Amino acid sequence: MLQWLEEGGRRKINLKECERVHGAVLQVLMAKRPTISVEPSDEEVRAWLMPAIQGAAG
Amino acid sequence: MLDSDLLHSSSLEIQELLESASNALLAVEDTTAGEQPDVDELFRALHTMKGLLGWCEAPALVQATHAAEDLVDACRAGELVLTTPMIDLIFETLDEVSRGAEVLLTGAAPGEEFTPRCADLTKRLRAQLGEEVPEVAAAAAEVTVWWFELLDEERREAFADEQEERGEPLWAGRYVPAAECFFSGEDPVATVRAVPGLCWFAVSPRSPWPDQEEVGAFDPYTCNLQFHFLTWGDPRDAWPGGPVSAEATLELHALTRDELLCTSGAWTEETVDRDVHMRRLLEAQLVVLSHAESWPGRVASVAVTLKRILHNADLPGRPEAIDEAATDAIEAGDGAPMVAVIRAMLNGRPVGLDEASDVAPDEAPHAPPPTEEAPSVIPITAAPSAASEPPQKLAPVPSASPRGSKAAPRSPSGGNGHSPVLKVEQARIDQLMDIVGELVVAKNSLPYLAERAEGEFQSRKMAREIKAQHAIINRIAEDLQNAVMRVRMVPMSNAFGRFPRMVRDIAHRLGKQARLVMQGEDTEADKNIVEGITDPLVHLIRNSLDHGLETPEVRLAAGKPAEGRILLKATHIDDQVVLEISDDGAGIDLEVVARKALAKEMITEAELQSMSEAQVMRLLFAPGFSTNSEVSELSGRGVGMDVVNTMVMRASGELEVDSVKGEGTTIRITLPLSMAVTQVLLIETANETFGVPLSVVRETVRVPPDEIHVIKHQEAMILRDRLLPLYRLRKVLGMEECAVEDDGAHPNAGEAVLVVEAGGQTFGLIVDRFHAGLDLIVKPMQGVMSSYPLYSGTALLGDGRVLLVLNIKELLHACHVPQDRRHPAPSRRAGGGRGLASVA
Numbered sequence: 001m002l003q004w005l006e007e008g009g010r011r012k013i014n015l016k017e018c019e020r021v022h023g024a025v026l027q028v029l030m031a032k033r034p035t036i037s038v039e040p041s042d043e044e045v046r047a048w049l050m051p052a053i054q055g056a057a058g
Numbered sequence: 059m060l061d062s063d064l065l066h067s068s069s070l071e072i073q074e075l076l077e078s079a080s081n082a083l084l085a086v087e088d089t090t091a092g093e094q095p096d097v098d099e100l101f102r103a104l105h106t107m108k109g110l111l112g113w114c115e116a117p118a119l120v121q122a123t124h125a126a127e128d129l130v131d132a133c134r135a136g137e138l139v140l141t142t143p144m145i146d147l148i149f150e151t152l153d154e155v156s157r158g159a160e161v162l163l164t165g166a167a168p169g170e171e172f173t174p175r176c177a178d179l180t181k182r183l184r185a186q187l188g189e190e191v192p193e194v195a196a197a198a199a200e201v202t203v204w205w206f207e208l209l210d211e212e213r214r215e216a217f218a219d220e221q222e223e224r225g226e227p228l229w230a231g232r233y234v235p236a237a238e239c240f241f242s243g244e245d246p247v248a249t250v251r252a253v254p255g256l257c258w259f260a261v262s263p264r265s266p267w268p269d270q271e272e273v274g275a276f277d278p279y280t281c282n283l284q285f286h287f288l289t290w291g292d293p294r295d296a297w298p299g300g301p302v303s304a305e306a307t308l309e310l311h312a313l314t315r316d317e318l319l320c321t322s323g324a325w326t327e328e329t330v331d332r333d334v335h336m337r338r339l340l341e342a343q344l345v346v347l348s349h350a351e352s353w354p355g356r357v358a359s360v361a362v363t364l365k366r367i368l369h370n371a372d373l374p375g376r377p378e379a380i381d382e383a384a385t386d387a388i389e390a391g392d393g394a395p396m397v398a399v400i401r402a403m404l405n406g407r408p409v410g411l412d413e414a415s416d417v418a419p420d421e422a423p424h425a426p427p428p429t430e431e432a433p434s435v436i437p438i439t440a441a442p443s444a445a446s447e448p449p450q451k452l453a454p455v456p457s458a459s460p461r462g463s464k465a466a467p468r469s470p471s472g473g474n475g476h477s478p479v480l481k482v483e484q485a486r487i488d489q490l491m492d493i494v495g496e497l498v499v500a501k502n503s504l505p506y507l508a509e510r511a512e513g514e515f516q517s518r519k520m521a522r523e524i525k526a527q528h529a530i531i532n533r534i535a536e537d538l539q540n541a542v543m544r545v546r547m548v549p550m551s552n553a554f555g556r557f558p559r560m561v562r563d564i565a566h567r568l569g570k571q572a573r574l575v576m577q578g579e580d581t582e583a584d585k586n587i588v589e590g591i592t593d594p595l596v597h598l599i600r601n602s603l604d605h606g607l608e609t610p611e612v613r614l615a616a617g618k619p620a621e622g623r624i625l626l627k628a629t630h631i632d633d634q635v636v637l638e639i640s641d642d643g644a645g646i647d648l649e650v651v652a653r654k655a656l657a658k659e660m661i662t663e664a665e666l667q668s669m670s671e672a673q674v675m676r677l678l679f680a681p682g683f684s685t686n687s688e689v690s691e692l693s694g695r696g697v698g699m700d701v702v703n704t705m706v707m708r709a710s711g712e713l714e715v716d717s718v719k720g721e722g723t724t725i726r727i728t729l730p731l732s733m734a735v736t737q738v739l740l741i742e743t744a745n746e747t748f749g750v751p752l753s754v755v756r757e758t759v760r761v762p763p764d765e766i767h768v769i770k771h772q773e774a775m776i777l778r779d780r781l782l783p784l785y786r787l788r789k790v791l792g793m794e795e796c797a798v799e800d801d802g803a804h805p806n807a808g809e810a811v812l813v814v815e816a817g818g819q820t821f822g823l824i825v826d827r828f829h830a831g832l833d834l835i836v837k838p839m840q841g842v843m844s845s846y847p848l849y850s851g852t853a854l855l856g857d858g859r860v861l862l863v864l865n866i867k868e869l870l871h872a873c874h875v876p877q878d879r880r881h882p883a884p885s886r887r888a889g890g891g892r893g894l895a896s897v898a
Contacts, residue, residue, distance in 0.1 A: 002276070002278045020247070020248070020251075020404075020405065021247055022245050022247060022248075022405070023235070023239070023240065023244075023245050023246040023247045023248075023281060023283055024240050024245075024278060024279070024281070026247055026261060026283065027263070027278065027281065027282055027283050028276075028278050030261070030263060030267065030283075031263070031267040031268070031276045031278075031282070032276070048259060048260060048261065051260065052260065052261040052262065
C-alpha cells in the first residue's frame with residue numbers, strides 16, 4: 001500500500017468497510033495521509049482512526 | 059454476547075474445578091514441611107478455570123486466576139514453597155472466582171464489580187512471586203502533560219463522574235510498542251484495543267513522520283506508533299497477549315478526579331466497548347485452544363462460541379466453516395485450523411470465504427506476517443471448496459467429545475462419546491421417578507379390580523388371573539423403582555466436599571485450631587437428601603467451631619490437645635443414613651440453656667422443673683434460641699438450631715443432640731435413604747384413614763380400658779414396666795365428636811394403641827383401628843395444605859383415595875400445646891379426603 005500511495009500523488013482510500021486496522025497499515029496511513037474518500041462506517045473505528053490519520057497532519 | 063445457558067454450564071464446570079482446586083490446596087497445606095507437595099492437580103484446576111473464565115468474559119477474574127496459576131507453577135518448578143499466606147491468597151482467589159461463578163449461574167457475566175478486588179488479589183499474588191507489579195513512578199505533572207491534551211473537557215468530566223460512581227480509579231496509560239513488533243506478530247492496535255476495561259484510546263506517531271515527498275524515507279516495517287489510553291482498572295496484569303515485552307514501554311498512572319478535570323483538549327471519540335469485548339472473547343478462545351487437555355471437547359466448545367460471535371458481531375463468513383475447521387482440528391489433533399479461524403475473525407477477514415472477494419483495507423501489506431502464523435492460514439483459504447458441501451459432514455464434530463455435552467449443551471449433536479459416565483439432567487430422572495410413581499399407583503389398583511371381579515361379577519377365575527398379572531407387574535415395577543432410585547443415589551462426599559475448606563477458614567478466623575475428620579463419605583443416599591442436608595451440616599459445623607470448640611489456650615488448660623477435632627461421619631443403619639457431627643469441645647451447658655430459655659420467656663419456671671434433660675436439650679431447637687450471647691460473624695445471627703432442625707425435617711430427617719459438658723457434643727441426623735418410597739401403616743380414626751410412616755412405629759398393642767391410667771389429666775399406660783403417655787388421635791386432630799363406628803370385630807379387645815417414637819420420645823396414640831402396611835410414594839403437601847404441619851404428605855391409594863400421612867413429631871408437639879393455640883386440623887368432614895380423591 002505504501003508503494004501504491006507513493007506511486008500516485010492523489011490516491012484516495014475508501015475506509016467505509018474498515019472495521020479494524022493493523023498497526024502497520026495504520027502507520028502508513030498516518031505517515032502518508034492519503035485522501036480518505038469515505039470515512040469508516042463503523043463509529044468506533046471512525047472515532048479513533050480519523051483523528052489519528054488527520055491528527056498526524058497537524 | 060454469550061448465551062446465558064452457556065454461562066450457566068460454564069459456571070457449573072467452574073464450580074467443579076473450584077472444589078478440586080480447593081481440595082488440592084488443602085492437600086498441599088497438609089503436606090509435611092520439607093516434602094515437595096503435589097501441586098499438579100491444583101495447577102490443572104486453576105489453569106482450566108482460567109480458560110473457562112476467559113471464555114465467560116470475566117477478565118478481572120482471569121487476571122487473578124492467572125496470577126494464582128503462576129504462583130503454583132513456580133512452586134511446581136521448585137522455585138518456591140507455598141507458604142500459608144500464599145495458600146490464603148489462593149483461597150481468596152478461589153472465593154472470588156466462586157462469587158463470579160455464582161454470577162455466571164444467573165446467566166450474566168461477572169461485571170466490573172470484580173475488578174478492584176481482583177486487581178488487589180493479582181497484585182498481592184504477584185508480590186508473592188517476587189514480581190513487582192511495576193509501580194507507576196511517573197510524576198503526576200509529567201503524566202498530565204501527555205494525556206489531557208487529547209481529551210476534551212466534557213469527555214473528561216463524564217469520566218470523572220463515572221469514576222466517582224464506580225469508586226475505582228481511571229488509569230491513563232501510554233503504550234509504545236517495540237519498533238520490531240510487527241515482526242514478532244504483534245499488532246499494537248489490536249493489543250491496545252484488547253486492553254481490558256479500555257474506554258478510550260488515541261494513536262499518534264512516536265517521532266514525526268518523514269517528509270511526504272521523500273520517497274523511501276519512511277520504513278513501513280518499523281513501528282512508529284504510540285498509544286494513549288484510558289482504562290478502568292490496572293491493565294498490566296491482563297495485558298493482551300501476555301506481559302509487555304522488554305522493548306516496549308508501558309506507562310501507567312491512576313488518575314485522580316482533579317487531574318481528570320485539569321485542562322482542555324480538543325478530541326472526541328466514541329466507545330469501543332463492543333469491539334473490545336469481541337476481541338477479548340476471541341483471544342480467550344485462543345487461550346482455551348492452547349489447553350492440551352480434553353481437546354475435542356474444548357474445540358467443540360470453542361466452535362460453538364465462535365459461531366455465536368460470528369452471528370452476534372455480524373462478522374463476515376459462514377458458520378459452517380467454523381465447524382469444518384473444528385472437525386479438521388479434532389482429526390488432526392492440532393488447533394491450527396481453529397486458530398486460523400480465530401485469527402481471521404480477529405483480523406476482520408471473512409471466515410471460510412475466498413478472501414479475494416472481500417478484501418479488508420488492512421489486508422494489503424502481507425509483507426511482514428509472523429512466520430508461525432503462515433501455515434495456520436492455509437485451511438481458511440482451502441475452506442471455500444467446502445462451501446457447497448452438505449452440512450451433514452459437520453455432525454461428528456461436537457459428538458467426538460464427551461465434554462461437549464456439558465460445555466456446549468446446545469450443540470446440534472450432544473456429547474455421547476466414549477465416556478462410560480453419562481451426565482443427565484436431574485429433571486429427567488425426576489420425571490422418570492414420577493412416572494414410576496404413577497405406575498406403582500396404577501399397579502396398586504389391580505387388587506381392587508380383582509376384588510370387584512370376584513365380588514361384582516362372580517368371576518373367581520378372572521380375579522385369579524388379574525392377581526397373577528398383578529404379581530408380574532408388581533415385580534417389574536419394583537425393579538424399575540429400584541433401578542431409578544439407584545440412579546439417584548449419590549455419595550455423601552457430594553455434601554462433604556466443601557467442609558474441609560470451611561473448617562480451615564472459620565478456624566483461622568476464630569483463632570482456633572481444628573481438624574475435620576470425615577468418615578463414610580462414600581455412603582450413598584438419594585440426591586435430594588444429600589442436597590437437602592448440605593446446608594444444615596454447614597450450620598452445624600459452624601456451630602461446632604464457633605460454640606463448641608474452645609480456643610487453644612482454654613483447651614490446653616482443660617488438658618485437651620490444642621487442636622480440636624470435628625468428626626463428620628456417615629453410616630448406613632438399616633434403610634437409613636445416619637450422619638454424626640461430633641466435636642471434642644466444651645459441650646452444651648444445660649443450665650445455660652435453661653436460664654436462657656427462662657430469660658427469653660420461652661418456658662416458665664414450673665415447666666422447667668418438670669423437664670427432663672433431653673427436653674431441655676430440645677429447647678435448643680426452639681425458634682429464636684441461640685446460646686452465644688454475642689452475635690458473631692459466623693453463627694448466632696438468630697438462625698440457630700431451630701433453622702437447622704427445620705431444614706433437617708424438610709429433608710425428612712431427624713435431629714438429635716447429645717452432649718456432655720466439657721467433653722463435647724454429638725449431633726445425630728437420621729435420614730431416609732430415599733424419599734421416593736415410604737412404608738406406611740394405615741390406621742383409622744373417626745372413620746378416616748390416615749397413614750403413619752412405619753419408620754416411627756415401634757409396635758401396635760391392644761390395651762383393655764382398665765389398664766389405662768390417668769395421671770395429672772394425662773392418660774398413660776404401663777408397657778413392659780415403662781410408663782407410656784397416651785394421646786387420643788381423635789382429640790389431637792379435633793375429631794372427638796365423631797361417633798365411633800362399632801365394627802364388632804373386637805368388642806372387648808380394648809383400645810388400639812400405636813406405639814410410636816419421635817423426637818427421642820416414645821408414646822402411644824390411641825386410634826380406632828389398624829389396617830395394613832403399604833409401600834407408598836408420599837408427596838409433600840402443597841399450596842394451602844403445606845401450612846398444616848400435622849401432615850407430612852399425601853399418597854395415592856390403589857383405589858384412588860388420597861391418604862393423609864401424619865407427621866408424628868408435629869403430632870407430639872401438638873399434644874403438648876393447648877388446644878386453642880394449635881393449628882386447626884383441615885376440615886375433612888366437608889368431603890375433604892374423598893373429594894380430593896375424585897380429583898386425583
